[in-house]
Amino acid sequence: VQRRSCQHVQDLVRETGLLALPYHFVDAFIGRLQLPVRLIAQCLPAAHAIFKQCYCLILAAVANNDASKRSLQDFVPTMLGHPAGNFGAYLAVKEIFTGTRPLLENVPPFMWDRFLSFLKAERSPRVSKFLVELCHADDFPIRQNQDRIAKDVFHFQTVRSLMCGLQIDSGGAWLVEKSGDELERIPLADMMAMDEHWQDHAGYDKYSAHQKIFIAQLQMLDLMAWCVFGRNEYACSVLEGDADELGVSYEALLLAVTSELVPPALRQKCCQLIIRLYIDRDPFESVRLFENSRVWGGALYGRIVSTSERGTAQVVQELRPAYMQVQDSAPPQGQRIALRDAMPELLPLQTSVDDMQRNRFTLAVLDCIQALVEFGHYCTFDAHSASFTPDFDQIRKVIPALL
Secondary structure, three states, X not given: OOOOOOHHHHHHHHHOOOOHHHHHHHHHHHHHHOOOHHHHHHHOHHHHHHHHHHHHHHHHHHOOOHHHHHHOHHHHHXXXXXXXXXXXXXXXXXXXXXXXXXXXXXXXXXXXXXXXXXXXXXXXXXXXXXXXXXXXXXXXXXHHHHHHHHHHOOOHHHHOOOOOEEEEEOOEEEEEEEEOOEEEEEEHHHHOOOOOHHHHOOOHHHOOHHHHHHHXXXXXXXXXXXXXXXXXXXXXXXXXHOHHHHOOOHHHHHHHHHOOOOOHHHHHXXXXXXXXXHHOOOOOOOOOOOOEEEOOOOXXXXXXXXXXXXXXXXXXXXXXXXXXXXXXXXXXXXXXXXXXXXXXXXXXXXXXXXXXXXXXXXXXXXXXXXXHHHOOOOEEEEOOOOEEEEOHHHHHHHHHXXX
């Protein structure tokens, strides 16, 4: 049911009142136990197993079913008191909100307060992943949620206790964790072969303290990328305002992406963030957004002309101010060239199905190349005629790596 949602069965479970029964059973039982939720598994393993099955039923009954999700929204406040018992309450609440735009656009204030306090108290990947889900629905950004997270989480005074600095030199790469007045350096070489089971919330407690810090760093970078997703200007301004302190300046991200001393998982998150924070953002315009065609023969060889009823002169008038605005707000040209030139070198000569970290990083590099192509970084531009010309020298460098 979880993998292939049988909606008619889910609707029947909801309409007959069976969907609410597992919740009421768990809530009533816990209310009578007078026992901290976190101790139930240890003291009453049979009850813990029953509660887990109840939440499995709830999770299966609401998967991809908006009506069933809405029917349980009033129970969310109580469910949020159950995650410490490890019954599956977190996964159920996450599923209720995931992709449900009406719920995501009306997140109650108590939920914000609860999750932000959880995030600041302990860097749990569950909390940060839930906040990621609040940022988007069906590939559309939820602006008010992105703004709230940017305002409450990513100001430097708040986030400096949640993120580490990245230090790279000839001797290796480290995450720098501030503990009181002292700095602790966590070697990233130890994270190269780390598995990814934590993404399924299974066995998170088995990881060492240093590995948990590394996981938290990955999750915070992912949350940043989803905060600016969809060209959120406010979130971009918040991150750029403290970019040096947060370690997300263009230079810092470029260094992390191009360094072989940094684990592929961290390079992937940095690559994703550099696309959304510095490439695919306002006021940059895709060169493919204009209805133009390049002429490959005749007197207009190499020029862009309009394919619509608009004349070429009107196209030129539209292109010139857009490109000049990009030039004024983009990272310095030398940095943009450095990113473009580094991309082909980051693609591996061969890949292994088993190396998931490396494969995800390779996919992020391909996404970055696509964004660079889309926004004209493999073209030269004549500001006078507002015409783009392919930079064949650069294209020749990237094509063999892609092939």
